[in-house]
Amino acid sequence: MSQQPTTPTSELKNDRYLRALSKQPVDATPVWMMRQAGRYLPEYKATRAQAGDFMSLCRNAELACEVTMQPLRRFDLDAAILFSDILTIPDAMGLGLYFEAGEGPKFSNPIQSQADVDKIGIPDPEGELQYVMNAVRTIRKELKGEVPLIGFSGSPWTLATYMIEGGSSKAFTKIKKMAFAQPAVLHKLMEKLADSVTSYLNAQIAAGAQSVMIFDTWGGVLSPRDYNEFSLQYMARIVDGLTRHNDGRKVPVTLFTKNGGMWLEDIAATGCDAVGLDWTINIDEARRRIGDKVALQGNMDPSMLYASPQRIEQEVADILASYGQGSGHVFNLGHGIHLDVPPENAGVFIDAVHRLSRPYHR
Ligand code: CP3
Numbered sequence: 001m002s003q004q005p006t007t008p009t010s011e012l013k014n015d016r017y018l019r020a021l022s023k024q025p026v027d028a029t030p031v032w033m034m035r036q037a038g039r040y041l042p043e044y045k046a047t048r049a050q051a052g053d054f055m056s057l058c059r060n061a062e063l064a065c066e067v068t069m070q071p072l073r074r075f076d077l078d079a080a081i082l083f084s085d086i087l088t089i090p091d092a093m094g095l096g097l098y099f100e101a102g103e104g105p106k107f108s109n110p111i112q113s114q115a116d117v118d119k120i121g122i123p124d125p126e127g128e129l130q131y132v133m134n135a136v137r138t139i140r141k142e143l144k145g146e147v148p149l150i151g152f153s154g155s156p157w158t159l160a161t162y163m164i165e166g167g168s169s170k171a172f173t174k175i176k177k178m179a180f181a182q183p184a185v186l187h188k189l190m191e192k193l194a195d196s197v198t199s200y201l202n203a204q205i206a207a208g209a210q211s212v213m214i215f216d217t218w219g220g221v222l223s224p225r226d227y228n229e230f231s232l233q234y235m236a237r238i239v240d241g242l243t244r245h246n247d248g249r250k251v252p253v254t255l256f257t258k259n260g261g262m263w264l265e266d267i268a269a270t271g272c273d274a275v276g277l278d279w280t281i282n283i284d285e286a287r288r289r290i291g292d293k294v295a296l297q298g299n300m301d302p303s304m305l306y307a308s309p310q311r312i313e314q315e316v317a318d319i320l321a322s323y324g325q326g327s328g329h330v331f332n333l334g335h336g337i338h339l340d341v342p343p344e345n346a347g348v349f350i351d352a353v354h355r356l357s358r359p360y361h362r
Contacts, residue, residue, distance in 0.1 A: 014147050017079040018211060021252035021274050021295045023328040029320065029357035030078035031350050032150070034302075035336030036071040037083050041343055043070050054099055055091075058084050064135040065142050072147065074343060075350045078330075079147050079211070082139060082204070084132050086154030086215055089196050090163045092123035103167070110166035114182070117189045122196045125203030132200075133207040140208035151209025153201050155216035155257075156193035156238075157231035160186070172221055179230055186230065194234040198241040205243045205251055213254040213276070214238065220259020227263060236270040254297055258335060261286070268294045279334035284322040296323070297330040300349070305333075305341040309348045316352040325360050 012018070016030035038044055047067050051057035058064055068083040087105050091097035096108035111117060123129050140149055154162075162168070164175040178186045201212045219231040235255055244251055255267050256276025267275050268290045277286055277298030286296055304315050316331075323329045331353045337346065 011145050012148060012210075013145055014078060017330060018148050018249070018252065020327050020330050021211065021254070022250055023292065023295055023326075026327050026361055027358065028354045028361060029323075029329050029331050031331040031353040032077050032079040032081065033071070033333050033337050033346060033350075036075075036077065036081060036346075037067045038337065039339040040337055040341045040346070041070055041074070054085075055097065058088065058135070059131045061131065061134040061138040065138040068135075068139050069142060071346075075347050076354060077147065077350060079150050080139065080143055081150040081213075082132070082136055082152060082209065084135060084152075086152070086159060086217075087162060088129060088132055089123060089153065089193070089200060090159055092128035093120050093163075093196070095163055105162060106167040107163060111160075111163045111189065114185045114188075117185055117192070120189070120192055122192060122199065125200050129200060129203070133203055136204050136207035136209055148210040149208060150211050150213055151201060151204030152213045152215060153197045155214050155219060155231055155255075156190045156197060156234040157222075158216050158218045159193050159197075160189055161218045163189075172218065179226065190230065190234050194237045198238050201238070202241070202243050205246050209251075210247075210249070211252045211254070212242065213256060216255065216257040216260065219257040224262065227257075227260075228266065231257070232263070232266055232270065235267075235272075239270045239272050252295075254330075256297070264289050274330065276332070277334060282322055283319055283329070284324065287323060287328075292328070295328040295330065297332050299332070299334045302333040302335050302337055302341075305337065305345045305349060307345075309345070312345060312348050313352045313356070316349060317356050320353070320357050320360060323360070327361065331357070 016026045019026050020030050044067050047063055048057050051060055051063050064083040068080050072080055087097050098106050100106055126133060161172055161175050214235055216231055219227055239253055242253055252273035254274040254276050255272045258278050261281035264275055264286055274295035274297050277296060279299050279301040283299055300315055300319055304312060
């Protein structure tokens, strides 16, 4: 064979993260951090400056790979996450993503009407989004089977909030106006987004992602009924359409709804492998409510990383005790690491998870 195969998943040197997601025994609780590549690392800022701006960094497979690897060189992390963004899909749909300094993401052509929704197509993952798949392939090669690679997407609801609000929002009045005054138009958009996310994640899996996560950052701003109608229903549809086995191994799917603690049972019932938790729920309660149905990921308050090493270790110990004995827990922050956290504190956190969790796996 002339083509060099990528290392099969079964040959992973550290598969704690994948094992925990399948509730198989592990020697220690695996840990990674949401937004582990980013501005709290000086080396990230240097590589971003080299790329010019954030989207140019995402579009350059070598540099996206470099920033994915940076946190792994510093810390004993159990997984890598693709360096990209959830807003690549709306950008590929022609909405014109740009970042204004200090203001977060913006779209030059937000969705305002049925005509705008009708115009939108399903992006080709190996076409407009090929730069993402190239990054996945490059990162997999560079990881050399050390730890698994996580692929990701935004949920249809969360993507739609940015597409309709035109950027970040506090009250979400534009998308809620569409949800309640023109529900058929919003559902049409959601269907297109669900199809787009499904083919995008399946392409990431085909390119080498060994697990995928869906970020529903804004599902928690909905009422329980509306959450089901506008967010969960579409995530469930995506879970149904995903490639669940690849390269001789299960490809676990994690769903994370920030502020979704009220709906854990419903999220677990989608058929996902794991539910991501923010810090507004105790993990023992989550485990009790979900039972052994799925694994749990979380859930330290990211602001705890501002505290002293002793306080961080205490918090890790408390969360481990709260989860209790056995596998099925992937330690993480309840949301992304803050950009002004001292990197040493992230190291304290990660080492504490490994050191303090061993007694729970005997
Ligand atoms: O290391 C990783 O976790 C992988 C990379 C990653 C980024 N964004 C890089 C990024 C991931 C997984 C995301 C997901 C993402 N992007 C979400 C869901 C998770 C969450 O935080 O709730 C959302 C809502 C977005 C949308 C987005 N992208 C926002 C709101 C911003 C601005 C945030 C800010 O802090 O300014 C971005 C830009 C972005 N995405 C940055 C990074 C590292 C900062 C860009 C920079 O200035 O370098």
